[in-house]
Amino acid sequence: MQVLFIHQNFPGQYPHLAEALRDRGDQVLAIGGPTAVALPGVPLHRYDPMARGEVPTCHHWAADFQVKLLRAEAVALLLEKLISQGLRPDLVVGHPGWGELLAVKDLLPGVPVLHHVEFIYQMEGGDVDFDPEFSRTGWSDRTRLRLKRAPQLLAFHDLDWGMAPTAWQASTAPAEFRERISVIHEGIDTQRIGPRKDSSISLQKAGLSFEAGDEVISFVARNLEPYRGFHVFMRMLPQLQKLRPKAHVVIVGAEGVSYGSPPPRGVSWKKVLLQELAGQLDLRRIHFVGQVPHAVLHDLFRVAACHVYLTYPFVLSWSLLEAMACGAVVIGSATPPVQEVIRAGENGLLVDFFDLEAIAQQIAEVLTDPAAYRSLGETARRDVVAGYDLKTVCLPKQLALVDRLAREAADQAVSTKSLKVRDVEAPSRATSIGL
Template sequence: MAEEKMKIYHVLTDKNIGGAGRWLLYYLKYCNQDRFDVRVVLPKDSRLAPAVAQLGFPVISMEAMEDRSFDKKALKPLTELFQKEKPDIVHTHASLTARMAARKAGVPRIFHTKHCMEAAEKNTLKKLAKRMVNHKYSDCIIAVSKAVRRSMIGGGTDPAQIVVLYNGIDMIPAPSAEEKKAILSSYGVPEGNLAVGIAARLEEVKDHATFLKAAELLAKKREDVTFLVIGDGSLRERLEAEVKMMGLRGRVVFTGFVQEIERLEAALDLAVITSREEALCLSLMESMSAGVPAVGTDSGGVSEVLRHGENGFLVAVGDAEDLARRMEEILGDQALYEKMSRNAKAWMEEGFTAEKMAARLEKLYMEGEKR
């Protein structure tokens, strides 16, 4: 007689495909479908839905659910869904409403993954309130890095509730010389130029201004480098105006939203992140898996991905001069570049693959069942 599958419902409120959505897609790709019956609950018209369905998993579209953590009108339909379907685990990603609904519906266990850094809370009463909410509506809280765990503790969460489980990715093969040339050429990188890229939402927290200042400094020393700003966001017009004022038009390329971003990340010569705070940084991980060295700000979980002097360099947040110096150092030293390239790929393979992430998550699911 076949063993009954454990029924897992993942709930995301995102309408776009952000970090949580990419995490979910990576997990689903390696989910043990012989042991787990996984369904995904999303807001209506979420861009994530077709990608989930393409992997063969059922999607429940919730018209009442908005793209925010607490959504009062979604509480009743989510509660009714869980009461009807009786999942063994509800695993939420930012949705407090889904956690409340799961508890109200009597779901045996509630998991919650924190995909971003949490602001420190100085108010003792607010910290106590957050701890009480987490105890009431979560049985296990997953932090995607040690830095996220520390930030959650600073915000009031009970350390005993938190488990660190690193995000995982698929290792990306390095493109051939011809493939790389074609990919970069399609984004306007002149033949023979090196490509330095930052793949991040064009929002304040990612601090593209520091990247552009560093690009300005490096551009004065090297004419063979093109800087790629990969992605889109609310600051695009402002950043494009800054590039024009700096005289960097033609040296800095804004790609906009890139559908198959991994191909471009793997084609870079150097990956950069300048975030003021970062949970872990999938874009660096994906580039590094293809053997691309990196330079990143020492913010949050970046230092858990980027090992200073081994697979890239860490710089202080907002330090454009040091960023430019480190970029120049890597690009100008072939032996150093090759060493960092090998180390970047090996480090990703050792601890950050999606297959390992999925196995570790499912072990957590099973451990709870045994208790």
């Protein structure tokens, strides 16, 4: 079978699936943007969305759609070239979020496309109107959001099948399309990511090292920004430091913006919050370590007395499940994506996203008596192994779905060909009878 992946940041959500298909003997290739990274044995063809020069000016409401159209055109031109060179995929797997799949059905009309359904913008009840501090409620902002949904909704009309990481993320799709979405997570390699008694972490700049049993709190995000509750976490710290003056906080994440708007003054949210809280924090016990290697992140989860995960109603972070896989005691926000994974008092703890005092108090209680909460982390580990393990749960489901879609498309092609043959033969028989 020949499988084509299309993803601007390939491998993106697909490293395990692409490698598994390759390893079992399928022909796997990928189309990606300038930042895509090749996997061994998976030919990568890069497209340049800006190959024709600068983006022409347009109405500001249309700017997002225009960028997606540029990507769609660049992918289509590259795909047309590859088809002329013999590309004949049995299945296309891709993420429709950046517009890359918009023209695929016009170039490969009989090939099934498996969409990654990550998150569909919601007019109400989602991320946009969740945080009053950053909500934009004017009609112009709502219209801009409505138009930003257009490429996402358009993609559903070409949907052969979708794959969503969580049930809540699948629920953001329009109801009429949900029957064609399978809930299968990308998978957590729980054989590699798990508890380890001898773990430790060293903070070279601070000259400190920590091991299990130390009073350490972890907070992790790709970028330190409001969507992942960074502002809430920082504003909570003065209260926490009063309750636990010896506790150390390790904060992992870059200072850019992955989601939402950048801070108004053109600096990072970290700088904005540190300036806002100047004089209220003991910075000797707050450690910003930037982005760290994956293995170091797991050691942090193993060492930390608790891990704090806060998020808007948005895409669930891999880091939460990886922390749970390491047996961490997680304190998460009582928001829908987290509530799907964490059952309060059973495999973790839940707090109101906006309640600074409640968050600080809950962390302090865990730090006061870690042994009383250890079973939460143990149950969290078991739950991730049972529901999200890469090799025994998620990857087998992904492969089964890929095989089913390719098989059904092949059967449909054979059936269609058979019907065409009968259509050609039927008039000939009728003519003979007539004579």
